[in-house]
Amino acid sequence: MNTSDLKNLNIAIVGAGYGGAAAAKALSLLGANVNVYEQATEVREVGAGIGLRPSSMAAFRQWGIFDAIAAVSSASDYFEILSAGGDPIMKDTWPEFGNEKNTYLIHRNDFIEALVSTLPDGMLHLGHKLESIEDKGDGATLTFTNGTTVEADLVVGADGIKSTVRKQLFSDQVPQFAGEHAYRAVVDADAAHGLVVDDNLRMYIGKGTKVYVLPLRHRDQLSFDVTVLNPDSTWTPEVSQEDMLATLEGFDERIVNTARDLDWAKVSIRAVYDIDPVDTWHSDAVVLLGDAAHSMCHHQGQGANSAILDAGALADALRDAGSVKEALVEYKAARKPVTDELQRISRQGWTEDELNDVFPGQKPATQSQV
Ligand SMILES: Cc1cc2nc3c(=O)[nH]c(=O)nc-3n(C[C@H](O)[C@H](O)[C@H](O)COP(=O)(O)OP(=O)(O)OC[C@H]3O[C@@H](n4cnc5c(N)ncnc54)[C@H](O)[C@@H]3O)c2cc1C
Structure with missing residues (x-):
């Protein structure tokens, strides 16, 4: 135009x-x-961290706001997938986009604040x-x-x-229930039992449970996300810390100890939904x-x-x-x-075995196995 x-x-x-x-x-x-x-x-956005991919960072550079976002995030070189106990499964660099190679790890609230701060005055009502x-x-x-x-x-x-x-x-x-819950918290790095070692995202996979360990080193913090299969579709389900700890049996002891020390009142507990x-x-x-x-x-x-x-x-x-x-x-x-x-x-987050354990004979419509 x-x-x-x-x-x-x-x-x-x-x-x-x-x-x-x-x-x-x-x-x-x-x-x-x-x-x-x-x-x-x-x-404002509730706690937890997210990763801004190279393609998003390229858009920010085009819009002249790269520095505003980079100032409140940490550049990550790669992500890694490990077994529950910490054995490496795969490790890869982030998909490059133009000259951008890094994913930037950022706290959700820092991101929205930084983004909104770049808008002209009077635009937001x-x-x-x-x-x-x-x-x-x-x-x-x-x-x-x-x-x-x-x-x-x-x-x-x-x-x-x-x-x-x-x-x-x-x-x-x-919205469609995905048959899973996400428990998310941000903890100080020194309360993370040695899980914060660099600026890279790690996902630990157990049976029916995944743990996303996303360092926010610019804040001296860690974003800690436990995602579990669970049939309770209540948007904000009632789950106890003991319930979560039970799903972490057999995980790396740094993960179990971090989970045990969480201030449960500050943990965001959500059922996971998407749409067709x-x-x-x-x-x-x-x-x-x-x-x-x-x-x-x-x-x-x-x-x-x-x-x-x-x-x-x-x-x-x-x-x-x-x-x-x-x-x-x-x-x-x-x-x-x-x-x-x-x-x-x-929607392919889980194996058929994992789905059968939690949803015998009737897995949620959103779930197809990996
Ligand atoms: C805890 C959590 C962790 C996540 N982690 C990741 C991650 O690691 N990586 C990732 O890529 N994605 C992640 N996501 C998903 C990601 O946050 C969403 O895909 C993203 O926020 C979508 O942005 P959106 O602006 O489209 O929608 P939303 O963020 O939902 O924003 C919609 C906005 O519209 C407003 N609104 C709604 N209805 C009305 C109305 N009637 N009138 C006026 N305003 C209205 C809402 O208040 C809200 O501000 C996560 C989501 C959650 C909840």
Whole structure:
């Protein structure tokens, strides 16, 4: 689209998670008039660390915010998979993207704060929970629960796994339980019993349990994630520390000791959900992005990265296409095959034996064995 068309384009983004904030950055750099509406009254993410892949870091470099992200993260050279007891299974460097070779390990809250801090003043509107959306073909009207109404030429639904935009316009499908729980905590490095040795991500695999050890050495901390098969689909299940310790029997003693010392009140306990692939990602004036379009299980560590790459692809499509309508077609063509595949392989976290142990004869619909 030409520069003056982009300058006249009013874009409303619903949701200021990683996807919405990244889209706000990328789309505002095109010169468009961007506003972001977030239901929460402050922007924050619960504990635990994530890895920002080389492809995401390349996007940040293109948007001029690489340094802001790198300042609150640690560069990792490789990841390693080990048995429960610590025997090496495989070790590999991160997939390179252009000149970027490292994955940057970052605390979820540091990441959203750094990302939002790079947005122009006045772009983010907190306390705006979308109630309804009306698609008018060449634009859309958003109504928020605080009574505000907004008109936009293009609406980006970046409102997460339970997306209101998706539900009201594109798909009635609901989140799918993955048959597993994730217990996540951030601990000080000196309480991690020697698990923090460098800046590399390690995953320890036991039967029906995986432990992700993600160092945050710039914070002198460790992000510690225990993912277990469990049939309880309650979004925030009640699980005791003893239950978790039982799943860690036979693991490296540094892991068991770290788990035993956790302050259980500070551990984030979540059932894991994703969605089936969504056929319709957009109309001519409304488009889905991030988890709203393709929420996936965390086994490939690609949910946040996919949201960021969506944002870059949407901006590229708007820059290169002749109209918003054409751009949305190009965006979906570029991203959906990739995220469909990531959704599929992210459901392959467990062996048939492990699934049979926990779900004899009736494994969750989302699970296919490795
Ligand atoms: C604890 C945890 C650990 C994870 N670990 C990893 C990892 O290691 N690597 C990885 O790549 N991914 C990971 N993920 C997944 C990753 O966080 C998500 O894929 C990513 O956050 C998706 O970003 P998003 O912006 O699309 O959605 P979200 O982060 O869900 O953001 C959606 C935003 O929309 C807002 N919103 C929702 N409804 C409305 C409404 N009606 N009106 C206005 N605003 C609304 C929400 O408040 C939220 O701010 C993890 C997820 C969790 C929960």
